[in-house]
Amino acid sequence: MINLLDNLNEKQREAVIKTEGPVMAIAGAGSGKTSVLTTRIAYLIFEKNVHYENILAITFTNKAANEMKYRVHHTTGINTSQMWISTFHSMCAKILREHIEFLGYKRSFQIIDDDDVTQLIKGILKKSGYDVKIYNPKVVKSYVLKLKFNYDLLEDIEEPFKSVVKSTFKKYQDSLFDNNLLDFEDLLVLTIKLLETNHELRKFYSKKFQYILVDEFQDTNNVQYKLISLLVGEKNNLFIVGDEDQSIYAFRGANIENINKFKRDYPDFHLVLLEENYRSTNTILDAANQIIKNNSKRVPKTLFSNLGKGSKITHFKGVTARDEVEFVALKILELIRKGYKYNDFAILYRANSTSRMFEEVFMQKQIPYRIYGNTSFFKRREIKDFTAYLRLIVNMDDAYSFMRVITTPKRGIGAVTLDKLINFAAEEGLDLMDAIDRASEILGKSVCTKLADFKNLIIDFRIKLDELSFNDFVDYILNESGYAKSLENDDKGMVRYENLLEFKTILSENEQIYSDLTKEDILVYLLEDISLKSEESQKEIKDGVTLMTLHSAKGLEFRVVFLVTMEMGMFPLNRSMQSKKDFEEERRLMYVGVTRAKELLFLTNANVRQTYGETSQNQDSCFIKEISNNLLNVKGYYEYIDKPYKEVNFFSNKTLNKAKKDNLRNYKKNNLNKGDKVTHTKFGTGLVISITGDNCIIAFSHPYGIKKLLKDHPAITKN
DNA sequence: TGAGCGTACGCCCCG
DNA sequence: CGTACGCTCA
Numbered sequence A: 001m002i003n004l005l006d007n008l009n010e011k012q013r014e015a016v017i018k019t020e021g022p023v024m025a026i027a028g029a030g031s032g033k034t035s036v037l038t039t040r041i042a043y044l045i046f047e048k049n050v051h052y053e054n055i056l057a058i059t060f061t062n063k064a065a066n067e068m069k070y071r072v073h074h075t076t077g078i079n080t081s082q083m084w085i086s087t088f089h090s091m092c093a094k095i096l097r098e099h100i101e102f103l104g105y106k107r108s109f110q111i112i113d114d115d116d117v118t119q120l121i122k123g124i125l126k127k128s129g130y131d132v133k134i135y136n137p138k139v140v141k142s143y144v145l146k147l148k149f150n151y152d153l154l155e156d157i158e159e160p161f162k163s164v165v166k167s168t169f170k171k172y173q174d175s176l177f178d179n180n181l182l183d184f185e186d187l188l189v190l191t192i193k194l195l196e197t198n199h200e201l202r203k204f205y206s207k208k209f210q211y212i213l214v215d216e217f218q219d220t221n222n223v224q225y226k227l228i229s230l231l232v233g234e235k236n237n238l239f240i241v242g243d244e245d246q247s248i249y250a251f252r253g254a255n256i257e258n259i260n261k262f263k264r265d266y267p268d269f270h271l272v273l274l275e276e277n278y279r280s281t282n283t284i285l286d287a288a289n290q291i292i293k294n295n296s297k298r299v300p301k302t303l304f305s306n307l308g309k310g311s312k313i314t315h316f317k318g319v320t321a322r323d324e325v326e327f328v329a330l331k332i333l334e335l336i337r338k339g340y341k342y343n344d345f346a347i348l349y350r351a352n353s354t355s356r357m358f359e360e361v362f363m364q365k366q367i368p369y370r371i372y373g374n375t376s377f378f379k380r381r382e383i384k385d386f387t388a389y390l391r392l393i394v395n396m397d398d399a400y401s402f403m404r405v406i407t408t409p410k411r412g413i414g415a416v417t418l419d420k421l422i423n424f425a426a427e428e429g430l431d432l433m434d435a436i437d438r439a440s441e442i443l444g445k446s447v448c449t450k451l452a453d454f455k456n457l458i459i460d461f462r463i464k465l466d467e468l469s470f471n472d473f474v475d476y477i478l479n480e481s482g483y484a485k486s487l488e489n490d491d492k493g494m495v496r497y498e499n500l501l502e503f504k505t506i507l508s509e510n511e512q513i514y515s516d517l518t519k520e521d522i523l524v525y526l527l528e529d530i531s532l533k534s535e536e537s538q539k540e541i542k543d544g545v546t547l548m549t550l551h552s553a554k555g556l557e558f559r560v561v562f563l564v565t566m567e568m569g570m571f572p573l574n575r576s577m578q579s580k581k582d583f584e585e586e587r588r589l590m591y592v593g594v595t596r597a598k599e600l601l602f603l604t605n606a607n608v609r610q611t612y613g614e615t616s617q618n619q620d621s622c623f624i625k626e627i628s629n630n631l632l633n634v635k636g637y638y639e640y641i642d643k644p645y646k647e648v649n650f651f652s653n654k655t656l657n658k659a660k661k662d663n664l665r666n667y668k669k670n671n672l673n674k675g676d677k678v679t680h681t682k683f684g685t686g687l688v689i690s691i692t693g694d695n696c697i698i699a700f701s702h703p704y705g706i707k708k709l710l711k712d713h714p715a716i717t718k719n
Numbered sequence B: 001t002g003a004g005c006g007t008a009c010g011c012c013c014c015g
Numbered sequence C: 001c002g003t004a005c006g007c008t009c010a
Helices: A010-017 A033-046 A062-076 A088-103 A114-127 A137-149 A151-156 A161-179 A184-197 A199-208 A222-231 A257-265 A282-292 A321-337 A352-365 A381-394 A399-406 A415-428 A432-437 A445-467 A470-480 A483-487 A493-513 A519-532 A574-578 A580-594 A653-666
Strands: A023-027 A055-059 A084-087 A211-214 A238-242 A270-274 A313-320 A345-349 A369-371 A545-549 A558-563 A597-611 A614-617 A632-636 A677-680 A684-692 A695-700 A706-710 A716-718
Touching: A010 A033, A010 A270, A023 A033, A023 A257, A033 A055, A033 A062, A033 A211, A033 A238, A055 A062, A055 A088, A062 A084, A084 A088, A088 A184, A088 A199, A088 A222, A088 A519, A114 A137, A114 A161, A114 A399, A137 A151, A137 A161, A137 A184, A151 A161, A161 A399, A184 A199, A184 A222, A199 A222, A211 A222, A222 A257, A282 A313, A282 A580, A282 A597, A313 A321, A321 A345, A321 A352, A321 A558, A321 A597, A345 A352, A352 A369, A352 A545, A381 A399, A381 A445, A381 A470, A381 A483, A381 A493, A381 A519, A399 A415, A399 A432, A415 A432, A415 A445, A432 A445, A445 A470, A445 A519, A470 A483, A470 A493, A483 A493, A493 A519, A558 A580, A574 A580
Parallel strands: A023 A238, A023 A270, A055 A084, A055 A211, A211 A238, A313 A597, A313 A632, A345 A545, A345 A558, A369 A545, A558 A597
Antiparallel strands: A597 A614, A677 A684, A677 A716, A684 A695, A695 A706
């Protein structure tokens, strides 16, 4: 066998062979952390004769888990589908699927996503008679979810929200339990509950997982930390890898303090520092270092590599957002001619919605691409409709799916009928399906028939699940439910139907993979997969430009990276600029983005862009200014801004004229002075407190308060 | 009951 | 600019 350690440097080797006891590896960006993790797993198996079933590796994203599985398989030849290499959430799902009956749930529980949670909470609020305009379901949801991790936080909420949240929390929990549903928080919380209340089980798992590895440790939250503590056995063979500079998930509860907690809880830990970077040129690393050093409260760390200086970083500023996108597209085509592959490129943005502009232009220019994120296959309406059918078939208690399915497609059963049915079911202590049998006690004859027809339809589907092949089963549901027919009147119907056929393929694939399970179990596993991997794109493109958020780019690397929409308000986001904590997280996000690039890095933005259908003008992102000029090559807007237009050859006259008009429109002078009273289209009346450069500070009345704005912004008018 | 239309509102990142 | 929701009318 080839020596596993041959390709590692001294520090990396140390991180691999120190297999016993707690180990903390601080791994800078690009320091070969994934190699260390995979080699360590291989080393445990081959050198320490540890059985692969006794290893647990936890990653943060599905993508990272897949990558690790692939690499472990590559180095060890082991069939990694049997190994516990997974995200926290899928690990929990796996444990709960086996043992959740101990907590009173049924094994066929279904996992719901964030949108479902919002809908459920909204429904509860409405039913309780709360005005959802005042008690925004999303706000209530965020409180409710926080309470799941720590109920004491209820005391921090102020009235009248406090009582609303309190009652909604209770009702929400009950409704999840009654419907046999779990949200993402439940996956963690219930696993902890299971391990804490069932000592046999805890003993079993902590004995089973003799070696635990946790990737991206800086992004774990308190609950995940607790979960790890419960699983770690007596020998404390816990290996964690992290980098505080890449902590970008505080918004969902990640707690950097966990690093200190680890130091306290495992005082005899061994520390390894991985600082040498194997990814990027020194120009890129210098820029990254210059940016991140502006953050307070960090252990100073400087990345270096021996990959040479490399090319300068390009800052391109377009006149409009369209120009920005065109530049990226043309630059990609230019580099393709020089021998780069589409796979070498990544376009990274702060918000998923940015992808649309790129999609348009890439389609037009026939640049192959793949988008990771939001508009994922499994979040499409038709797919959610169809999975609701499947969920109801395996889990008839699921009132949530029931409500979706019974009105999709419309079958003459409306809100009034359903309200009556729900109330009746609640009064009589029945579930909805049983309530249908007694519906004649409260409802007219014709609706009762419709309800009974619906119930029979679902029961029939349940029977057909065992009788038909999955392929036929899908067709059967689509036709018999009337869903296929309802698509005929939908102008996107064709696309939706094709998406559903795609789904058919996925089902058939699973039929082969899990051939030893019952059809029902296959369906349960499949639905679980869908909930946990909702971010996965539907089809793989062999060679294509990657479009993704900065968040999902963590852990990945590309030869050429474009960081786009580099403007104040876009990145860093407006909302983050209120608090230092949030702002520094944005900076870490920038650091993550920059360090994804191996050879070439482009920072792009535009002078004007459309947001919410309005033209807005933002300054360059402050993060660009944190990079010293000698590393930057500035192109676009700044080059020609003072020159006659004919000298500019990059832009078409059309875009230029439009931009010119936009510019003129934007450049109307408000002529503000300190002490002026103004009216803002959004914030109402205010008083100008001060003026500095292009900006001014205006005090608006409650709830807007003091804002820093562009003094000539069209939204402002002098009174 | 539900199709069709007009209005309001959105503010982000993930499993 | 989009979409989601609510209101009106058939």
